[in-house]
Amino acid sequence: MGSKMNLTDAVTFLLVVLLATASRAQGTDFNVKHTGAKANGKSDDSQAILSSWKQACQSPGPSTVVIPKGTYLAGSLQFQGPCRSKSIDFQVQGTIKAPADPSQIKTDSWVLFQNVDGLSVSGGGTFDGQGAVAWSQNDCAKTGKCNSLPINLAFTSLTNSKIQDITSLDSKLFHMNIINCNNVTFKGITITAPETSLNTDGIHIGRSTGVTISGANIKTGDDCVSLGDGAQQIHIEGVTCGPGHGISIGSLGKYQNEEPVIGVTARNCTLTNTMNGIRVKTWPASPSGVASDLHFEDFTMNNVSTPILIDQQYCPYNQCQQKIPSKVKISKVSFKNIRGTTATAMAVRLVCSRGVPCQGVDVGDINLKYTGKNGSATSECSNVKPTTSGQLFPKICAESS
Numbered sequence: 556m557g558s559k560m561n562l563t564d565a566v567t568f569l570l571v572v573l574l575a576t577a578s579r580a581q582g583t584d585f586n587v588k589h590t591g592a593k594a595n596g597k598s599d600d601s602q603a604i605l606s607s608w609k610q611a612c613q614s615p616g617p618s619t620v621v622i623p624k625g626t627y628l629a630g631s632l633q634f635q636g637p638c639r640s641k642s643i644d645f646q647v648q649g650t651i652k653a654p655a656d657p658s659q660i661k662t663d664s665w666v667l668f669q670n671v672d673g674l675s676v677s678g679g680g681t682f683d684g685q686g687a688v689a690w691s692q693n694d695c696a697k698t699g700k701c702n703s704l705p706i707n708l709a710f711t712s713l714t715n716s717k718i719q720d721i722t723s724l725d726s727k728l729f730h731m732n733i734i735n736c737n738n739v740t741f742k743g744i745t746i747t748a749p750e751t752s753l754n755t756d757g758i759h760i761g762r763s764t765g766v767t768i769s770g771a772n773i774k775t776g777d778d779c780v781s782l783g784d785g786a787q788q789i790h791i792e793g794v795t796c797g798p799g800h801g802i803s804i805g806s807l808g809k810y811q812n813e814e815p816v817i818g819v820t821a822r823n824c825t826l827t828n829t830m831n832g833i834r835v836k837t838w839p840a841s842p843s844g845v846a847s848d849l850h851f852e853d854f855t856m857n858n859v860s861t862p863i864l865i866d867q868q869y870c871p872y873n874q875c876q877q878k879i880p881s882k883v884k885i886s887k888v889s890f891k892n893i894r895g896t897t898a899t900a901m902a903v904r905l906v907c908s909r910g911v912p913c914q915g916v917d918v919g920d921i922n923l924k925y926t927g928k929n930g931s932a933t934s935e936c937s938n939v940k941p942t943t944s945g946q947l948f949p950k951i952c953a954e955s956s
């Protein structure tokens with residue numbers, strides 16, 4: 556016969572179990588105010604924020620860095636792993652502001668999260684890059700060197716992580732750069748910068764596998780989402796974009812030894828007043844490369860200049876040998892259910908490489924109306940023979956070469 560618990564013992568036991576469960580779920584909090592952050596928007600809070608990160612990262616159990624509401628001025632913030640536990644939350648409720656003068660940030664990115672497994676960044680807060688001074692100093696178009704300014708938020712070598720409900724504001728260069736990540740989800744992201752801000756790409760993903768963007772509202776001066784070489788198994792949905800340059804794959808083929816882009820699906824996105832809608836761009840005179848299994852469906856285009864574009868003669872600033880064809884092979888691409896309005900008559904351009912023509916391009920259910928006075932929407936194709944289905948307006952490959 557075992558001993559019976561009395562009522563008080565049972566209640567105490569239950570409480571202990573509940574408390575243990577709650578503390579396991581929440582982990583240990585490291586509040587930046589406890590490590591000396593002033594949150595007055597003037598004094599430099601970098602050391603306080605970094606010190607909370609270090610404590611959280613060295614903590615054996617689940618831990619949370621808490622940045623309460625308020626404005627924190629901070630220089631370069633490099634949050635490095637690996638951390639001891641596989642559950643580290645970065646809760647930013649306030650606004651973190653970068654110094655406006657770009658020369659005060661000596662790292663490639665202002666804020667970096669690197670080498671962390673099981674990171675969660677959330678909290679509804681803002682990373683304000685204060686980019687206006689940097690934009691006026693940007694001479695990328697003249698020099699072709701476009702990486703001298705810091706990226707707002709870099710996510711490098713993260714695994715099994717989730718970034719949600721945060722805002723990137725007025726970045727000096729790209730807003731978010733995702734490199735060498737595996738299984739990372741971005742959800743409820745807000746990105747804002749003026750249409751005229753140079754090279755402020757929204758979310759760039761390169762050399763990463765299994766990245767999902769689910770719900771993002773992006774207004775910026777360059778591509779809203781762009782995928783670089785080595786982007787594989789990428790899922791994009793519920794993105795609203797504009798102003799901006801649209802959703803891009805590429806540019807590819809500028810460098811030697813680029814990795815293939817394989818397995819991209821983008822669906823249910825709305826683009827408004829953007830330069831392009833969906834674009835795949837590769838440089839002429841390129842080394843060989845691969846972009847395959849790219850699928851776009853259920854897009855709404857509102858006054859987009861070129862809603863659908865494959866451009867294998869991409870050559871900004873005229874820095875290439877236009878006459879030599881691109882050797883990036885584009886295959887298995889579909890555009891399905893793309894509707895709305897186009898700001899130029901040339902709504903669909905599929906300009907593939909003469910050297911390696913596109914293969915397996917499938918276009919179905921397109922309804923794009925030209926809103927201007929220069930005739931009606933039309934399309935152009937070279938070095939591609941798409942298969943088509945459903946309603947097609949404009950007719951696909953109205954002009955071919």
Ligand SMILES: *[C@@H]1O[C@H](CO)[C@@H](O)[C@H](O)[C@H]1NC(C)=O
Nearest residue numbers: 673714715716717738739740
């Ligand atoms: C991917 O990451 C999430 C955390 O964001 C995790 O719950 C999930 O188990 C991971 N998937 C795999 C296949 O490891």
Ligand SMILES: *[C@@H]1O[C@H](CO)[C@@H](O)[C@H](O)[C@H]1NC(C)=O
Nearest residue numbers: 770792793794795823824825
């Ligand atoms: C499509 O995306 C919008 C956000 O632009 C979202 O509100 C809506 O729920 C999504 N619909 C589906 C069917 O996923």
Ligand SMILES: *[C@@H]1O[C@H](CO)[C@@H](O)[C@H](O)[C@H]1NC(C)=O
Nearest residue numbers: 828829830857858859860898
């Ligand atoms: C449509 O786009 C064009 C070109 O980007 C722009 O000049 C025009 O103002 C836009 N129209 C509306 C109604 O937004």
Ligand SMILES: *[C@@H]1O[C@H](CO)[C@@H](O)[C@H](O)[C@H]1NC(C)=O
Nearest residue numbers: 899900901929930931932933
């Ligand atoms: C009118 O559209 C054609 C393509 O259909 C284009 O070549 C031409 O430049 C456009 N003209 C103007 C004034 O936009």
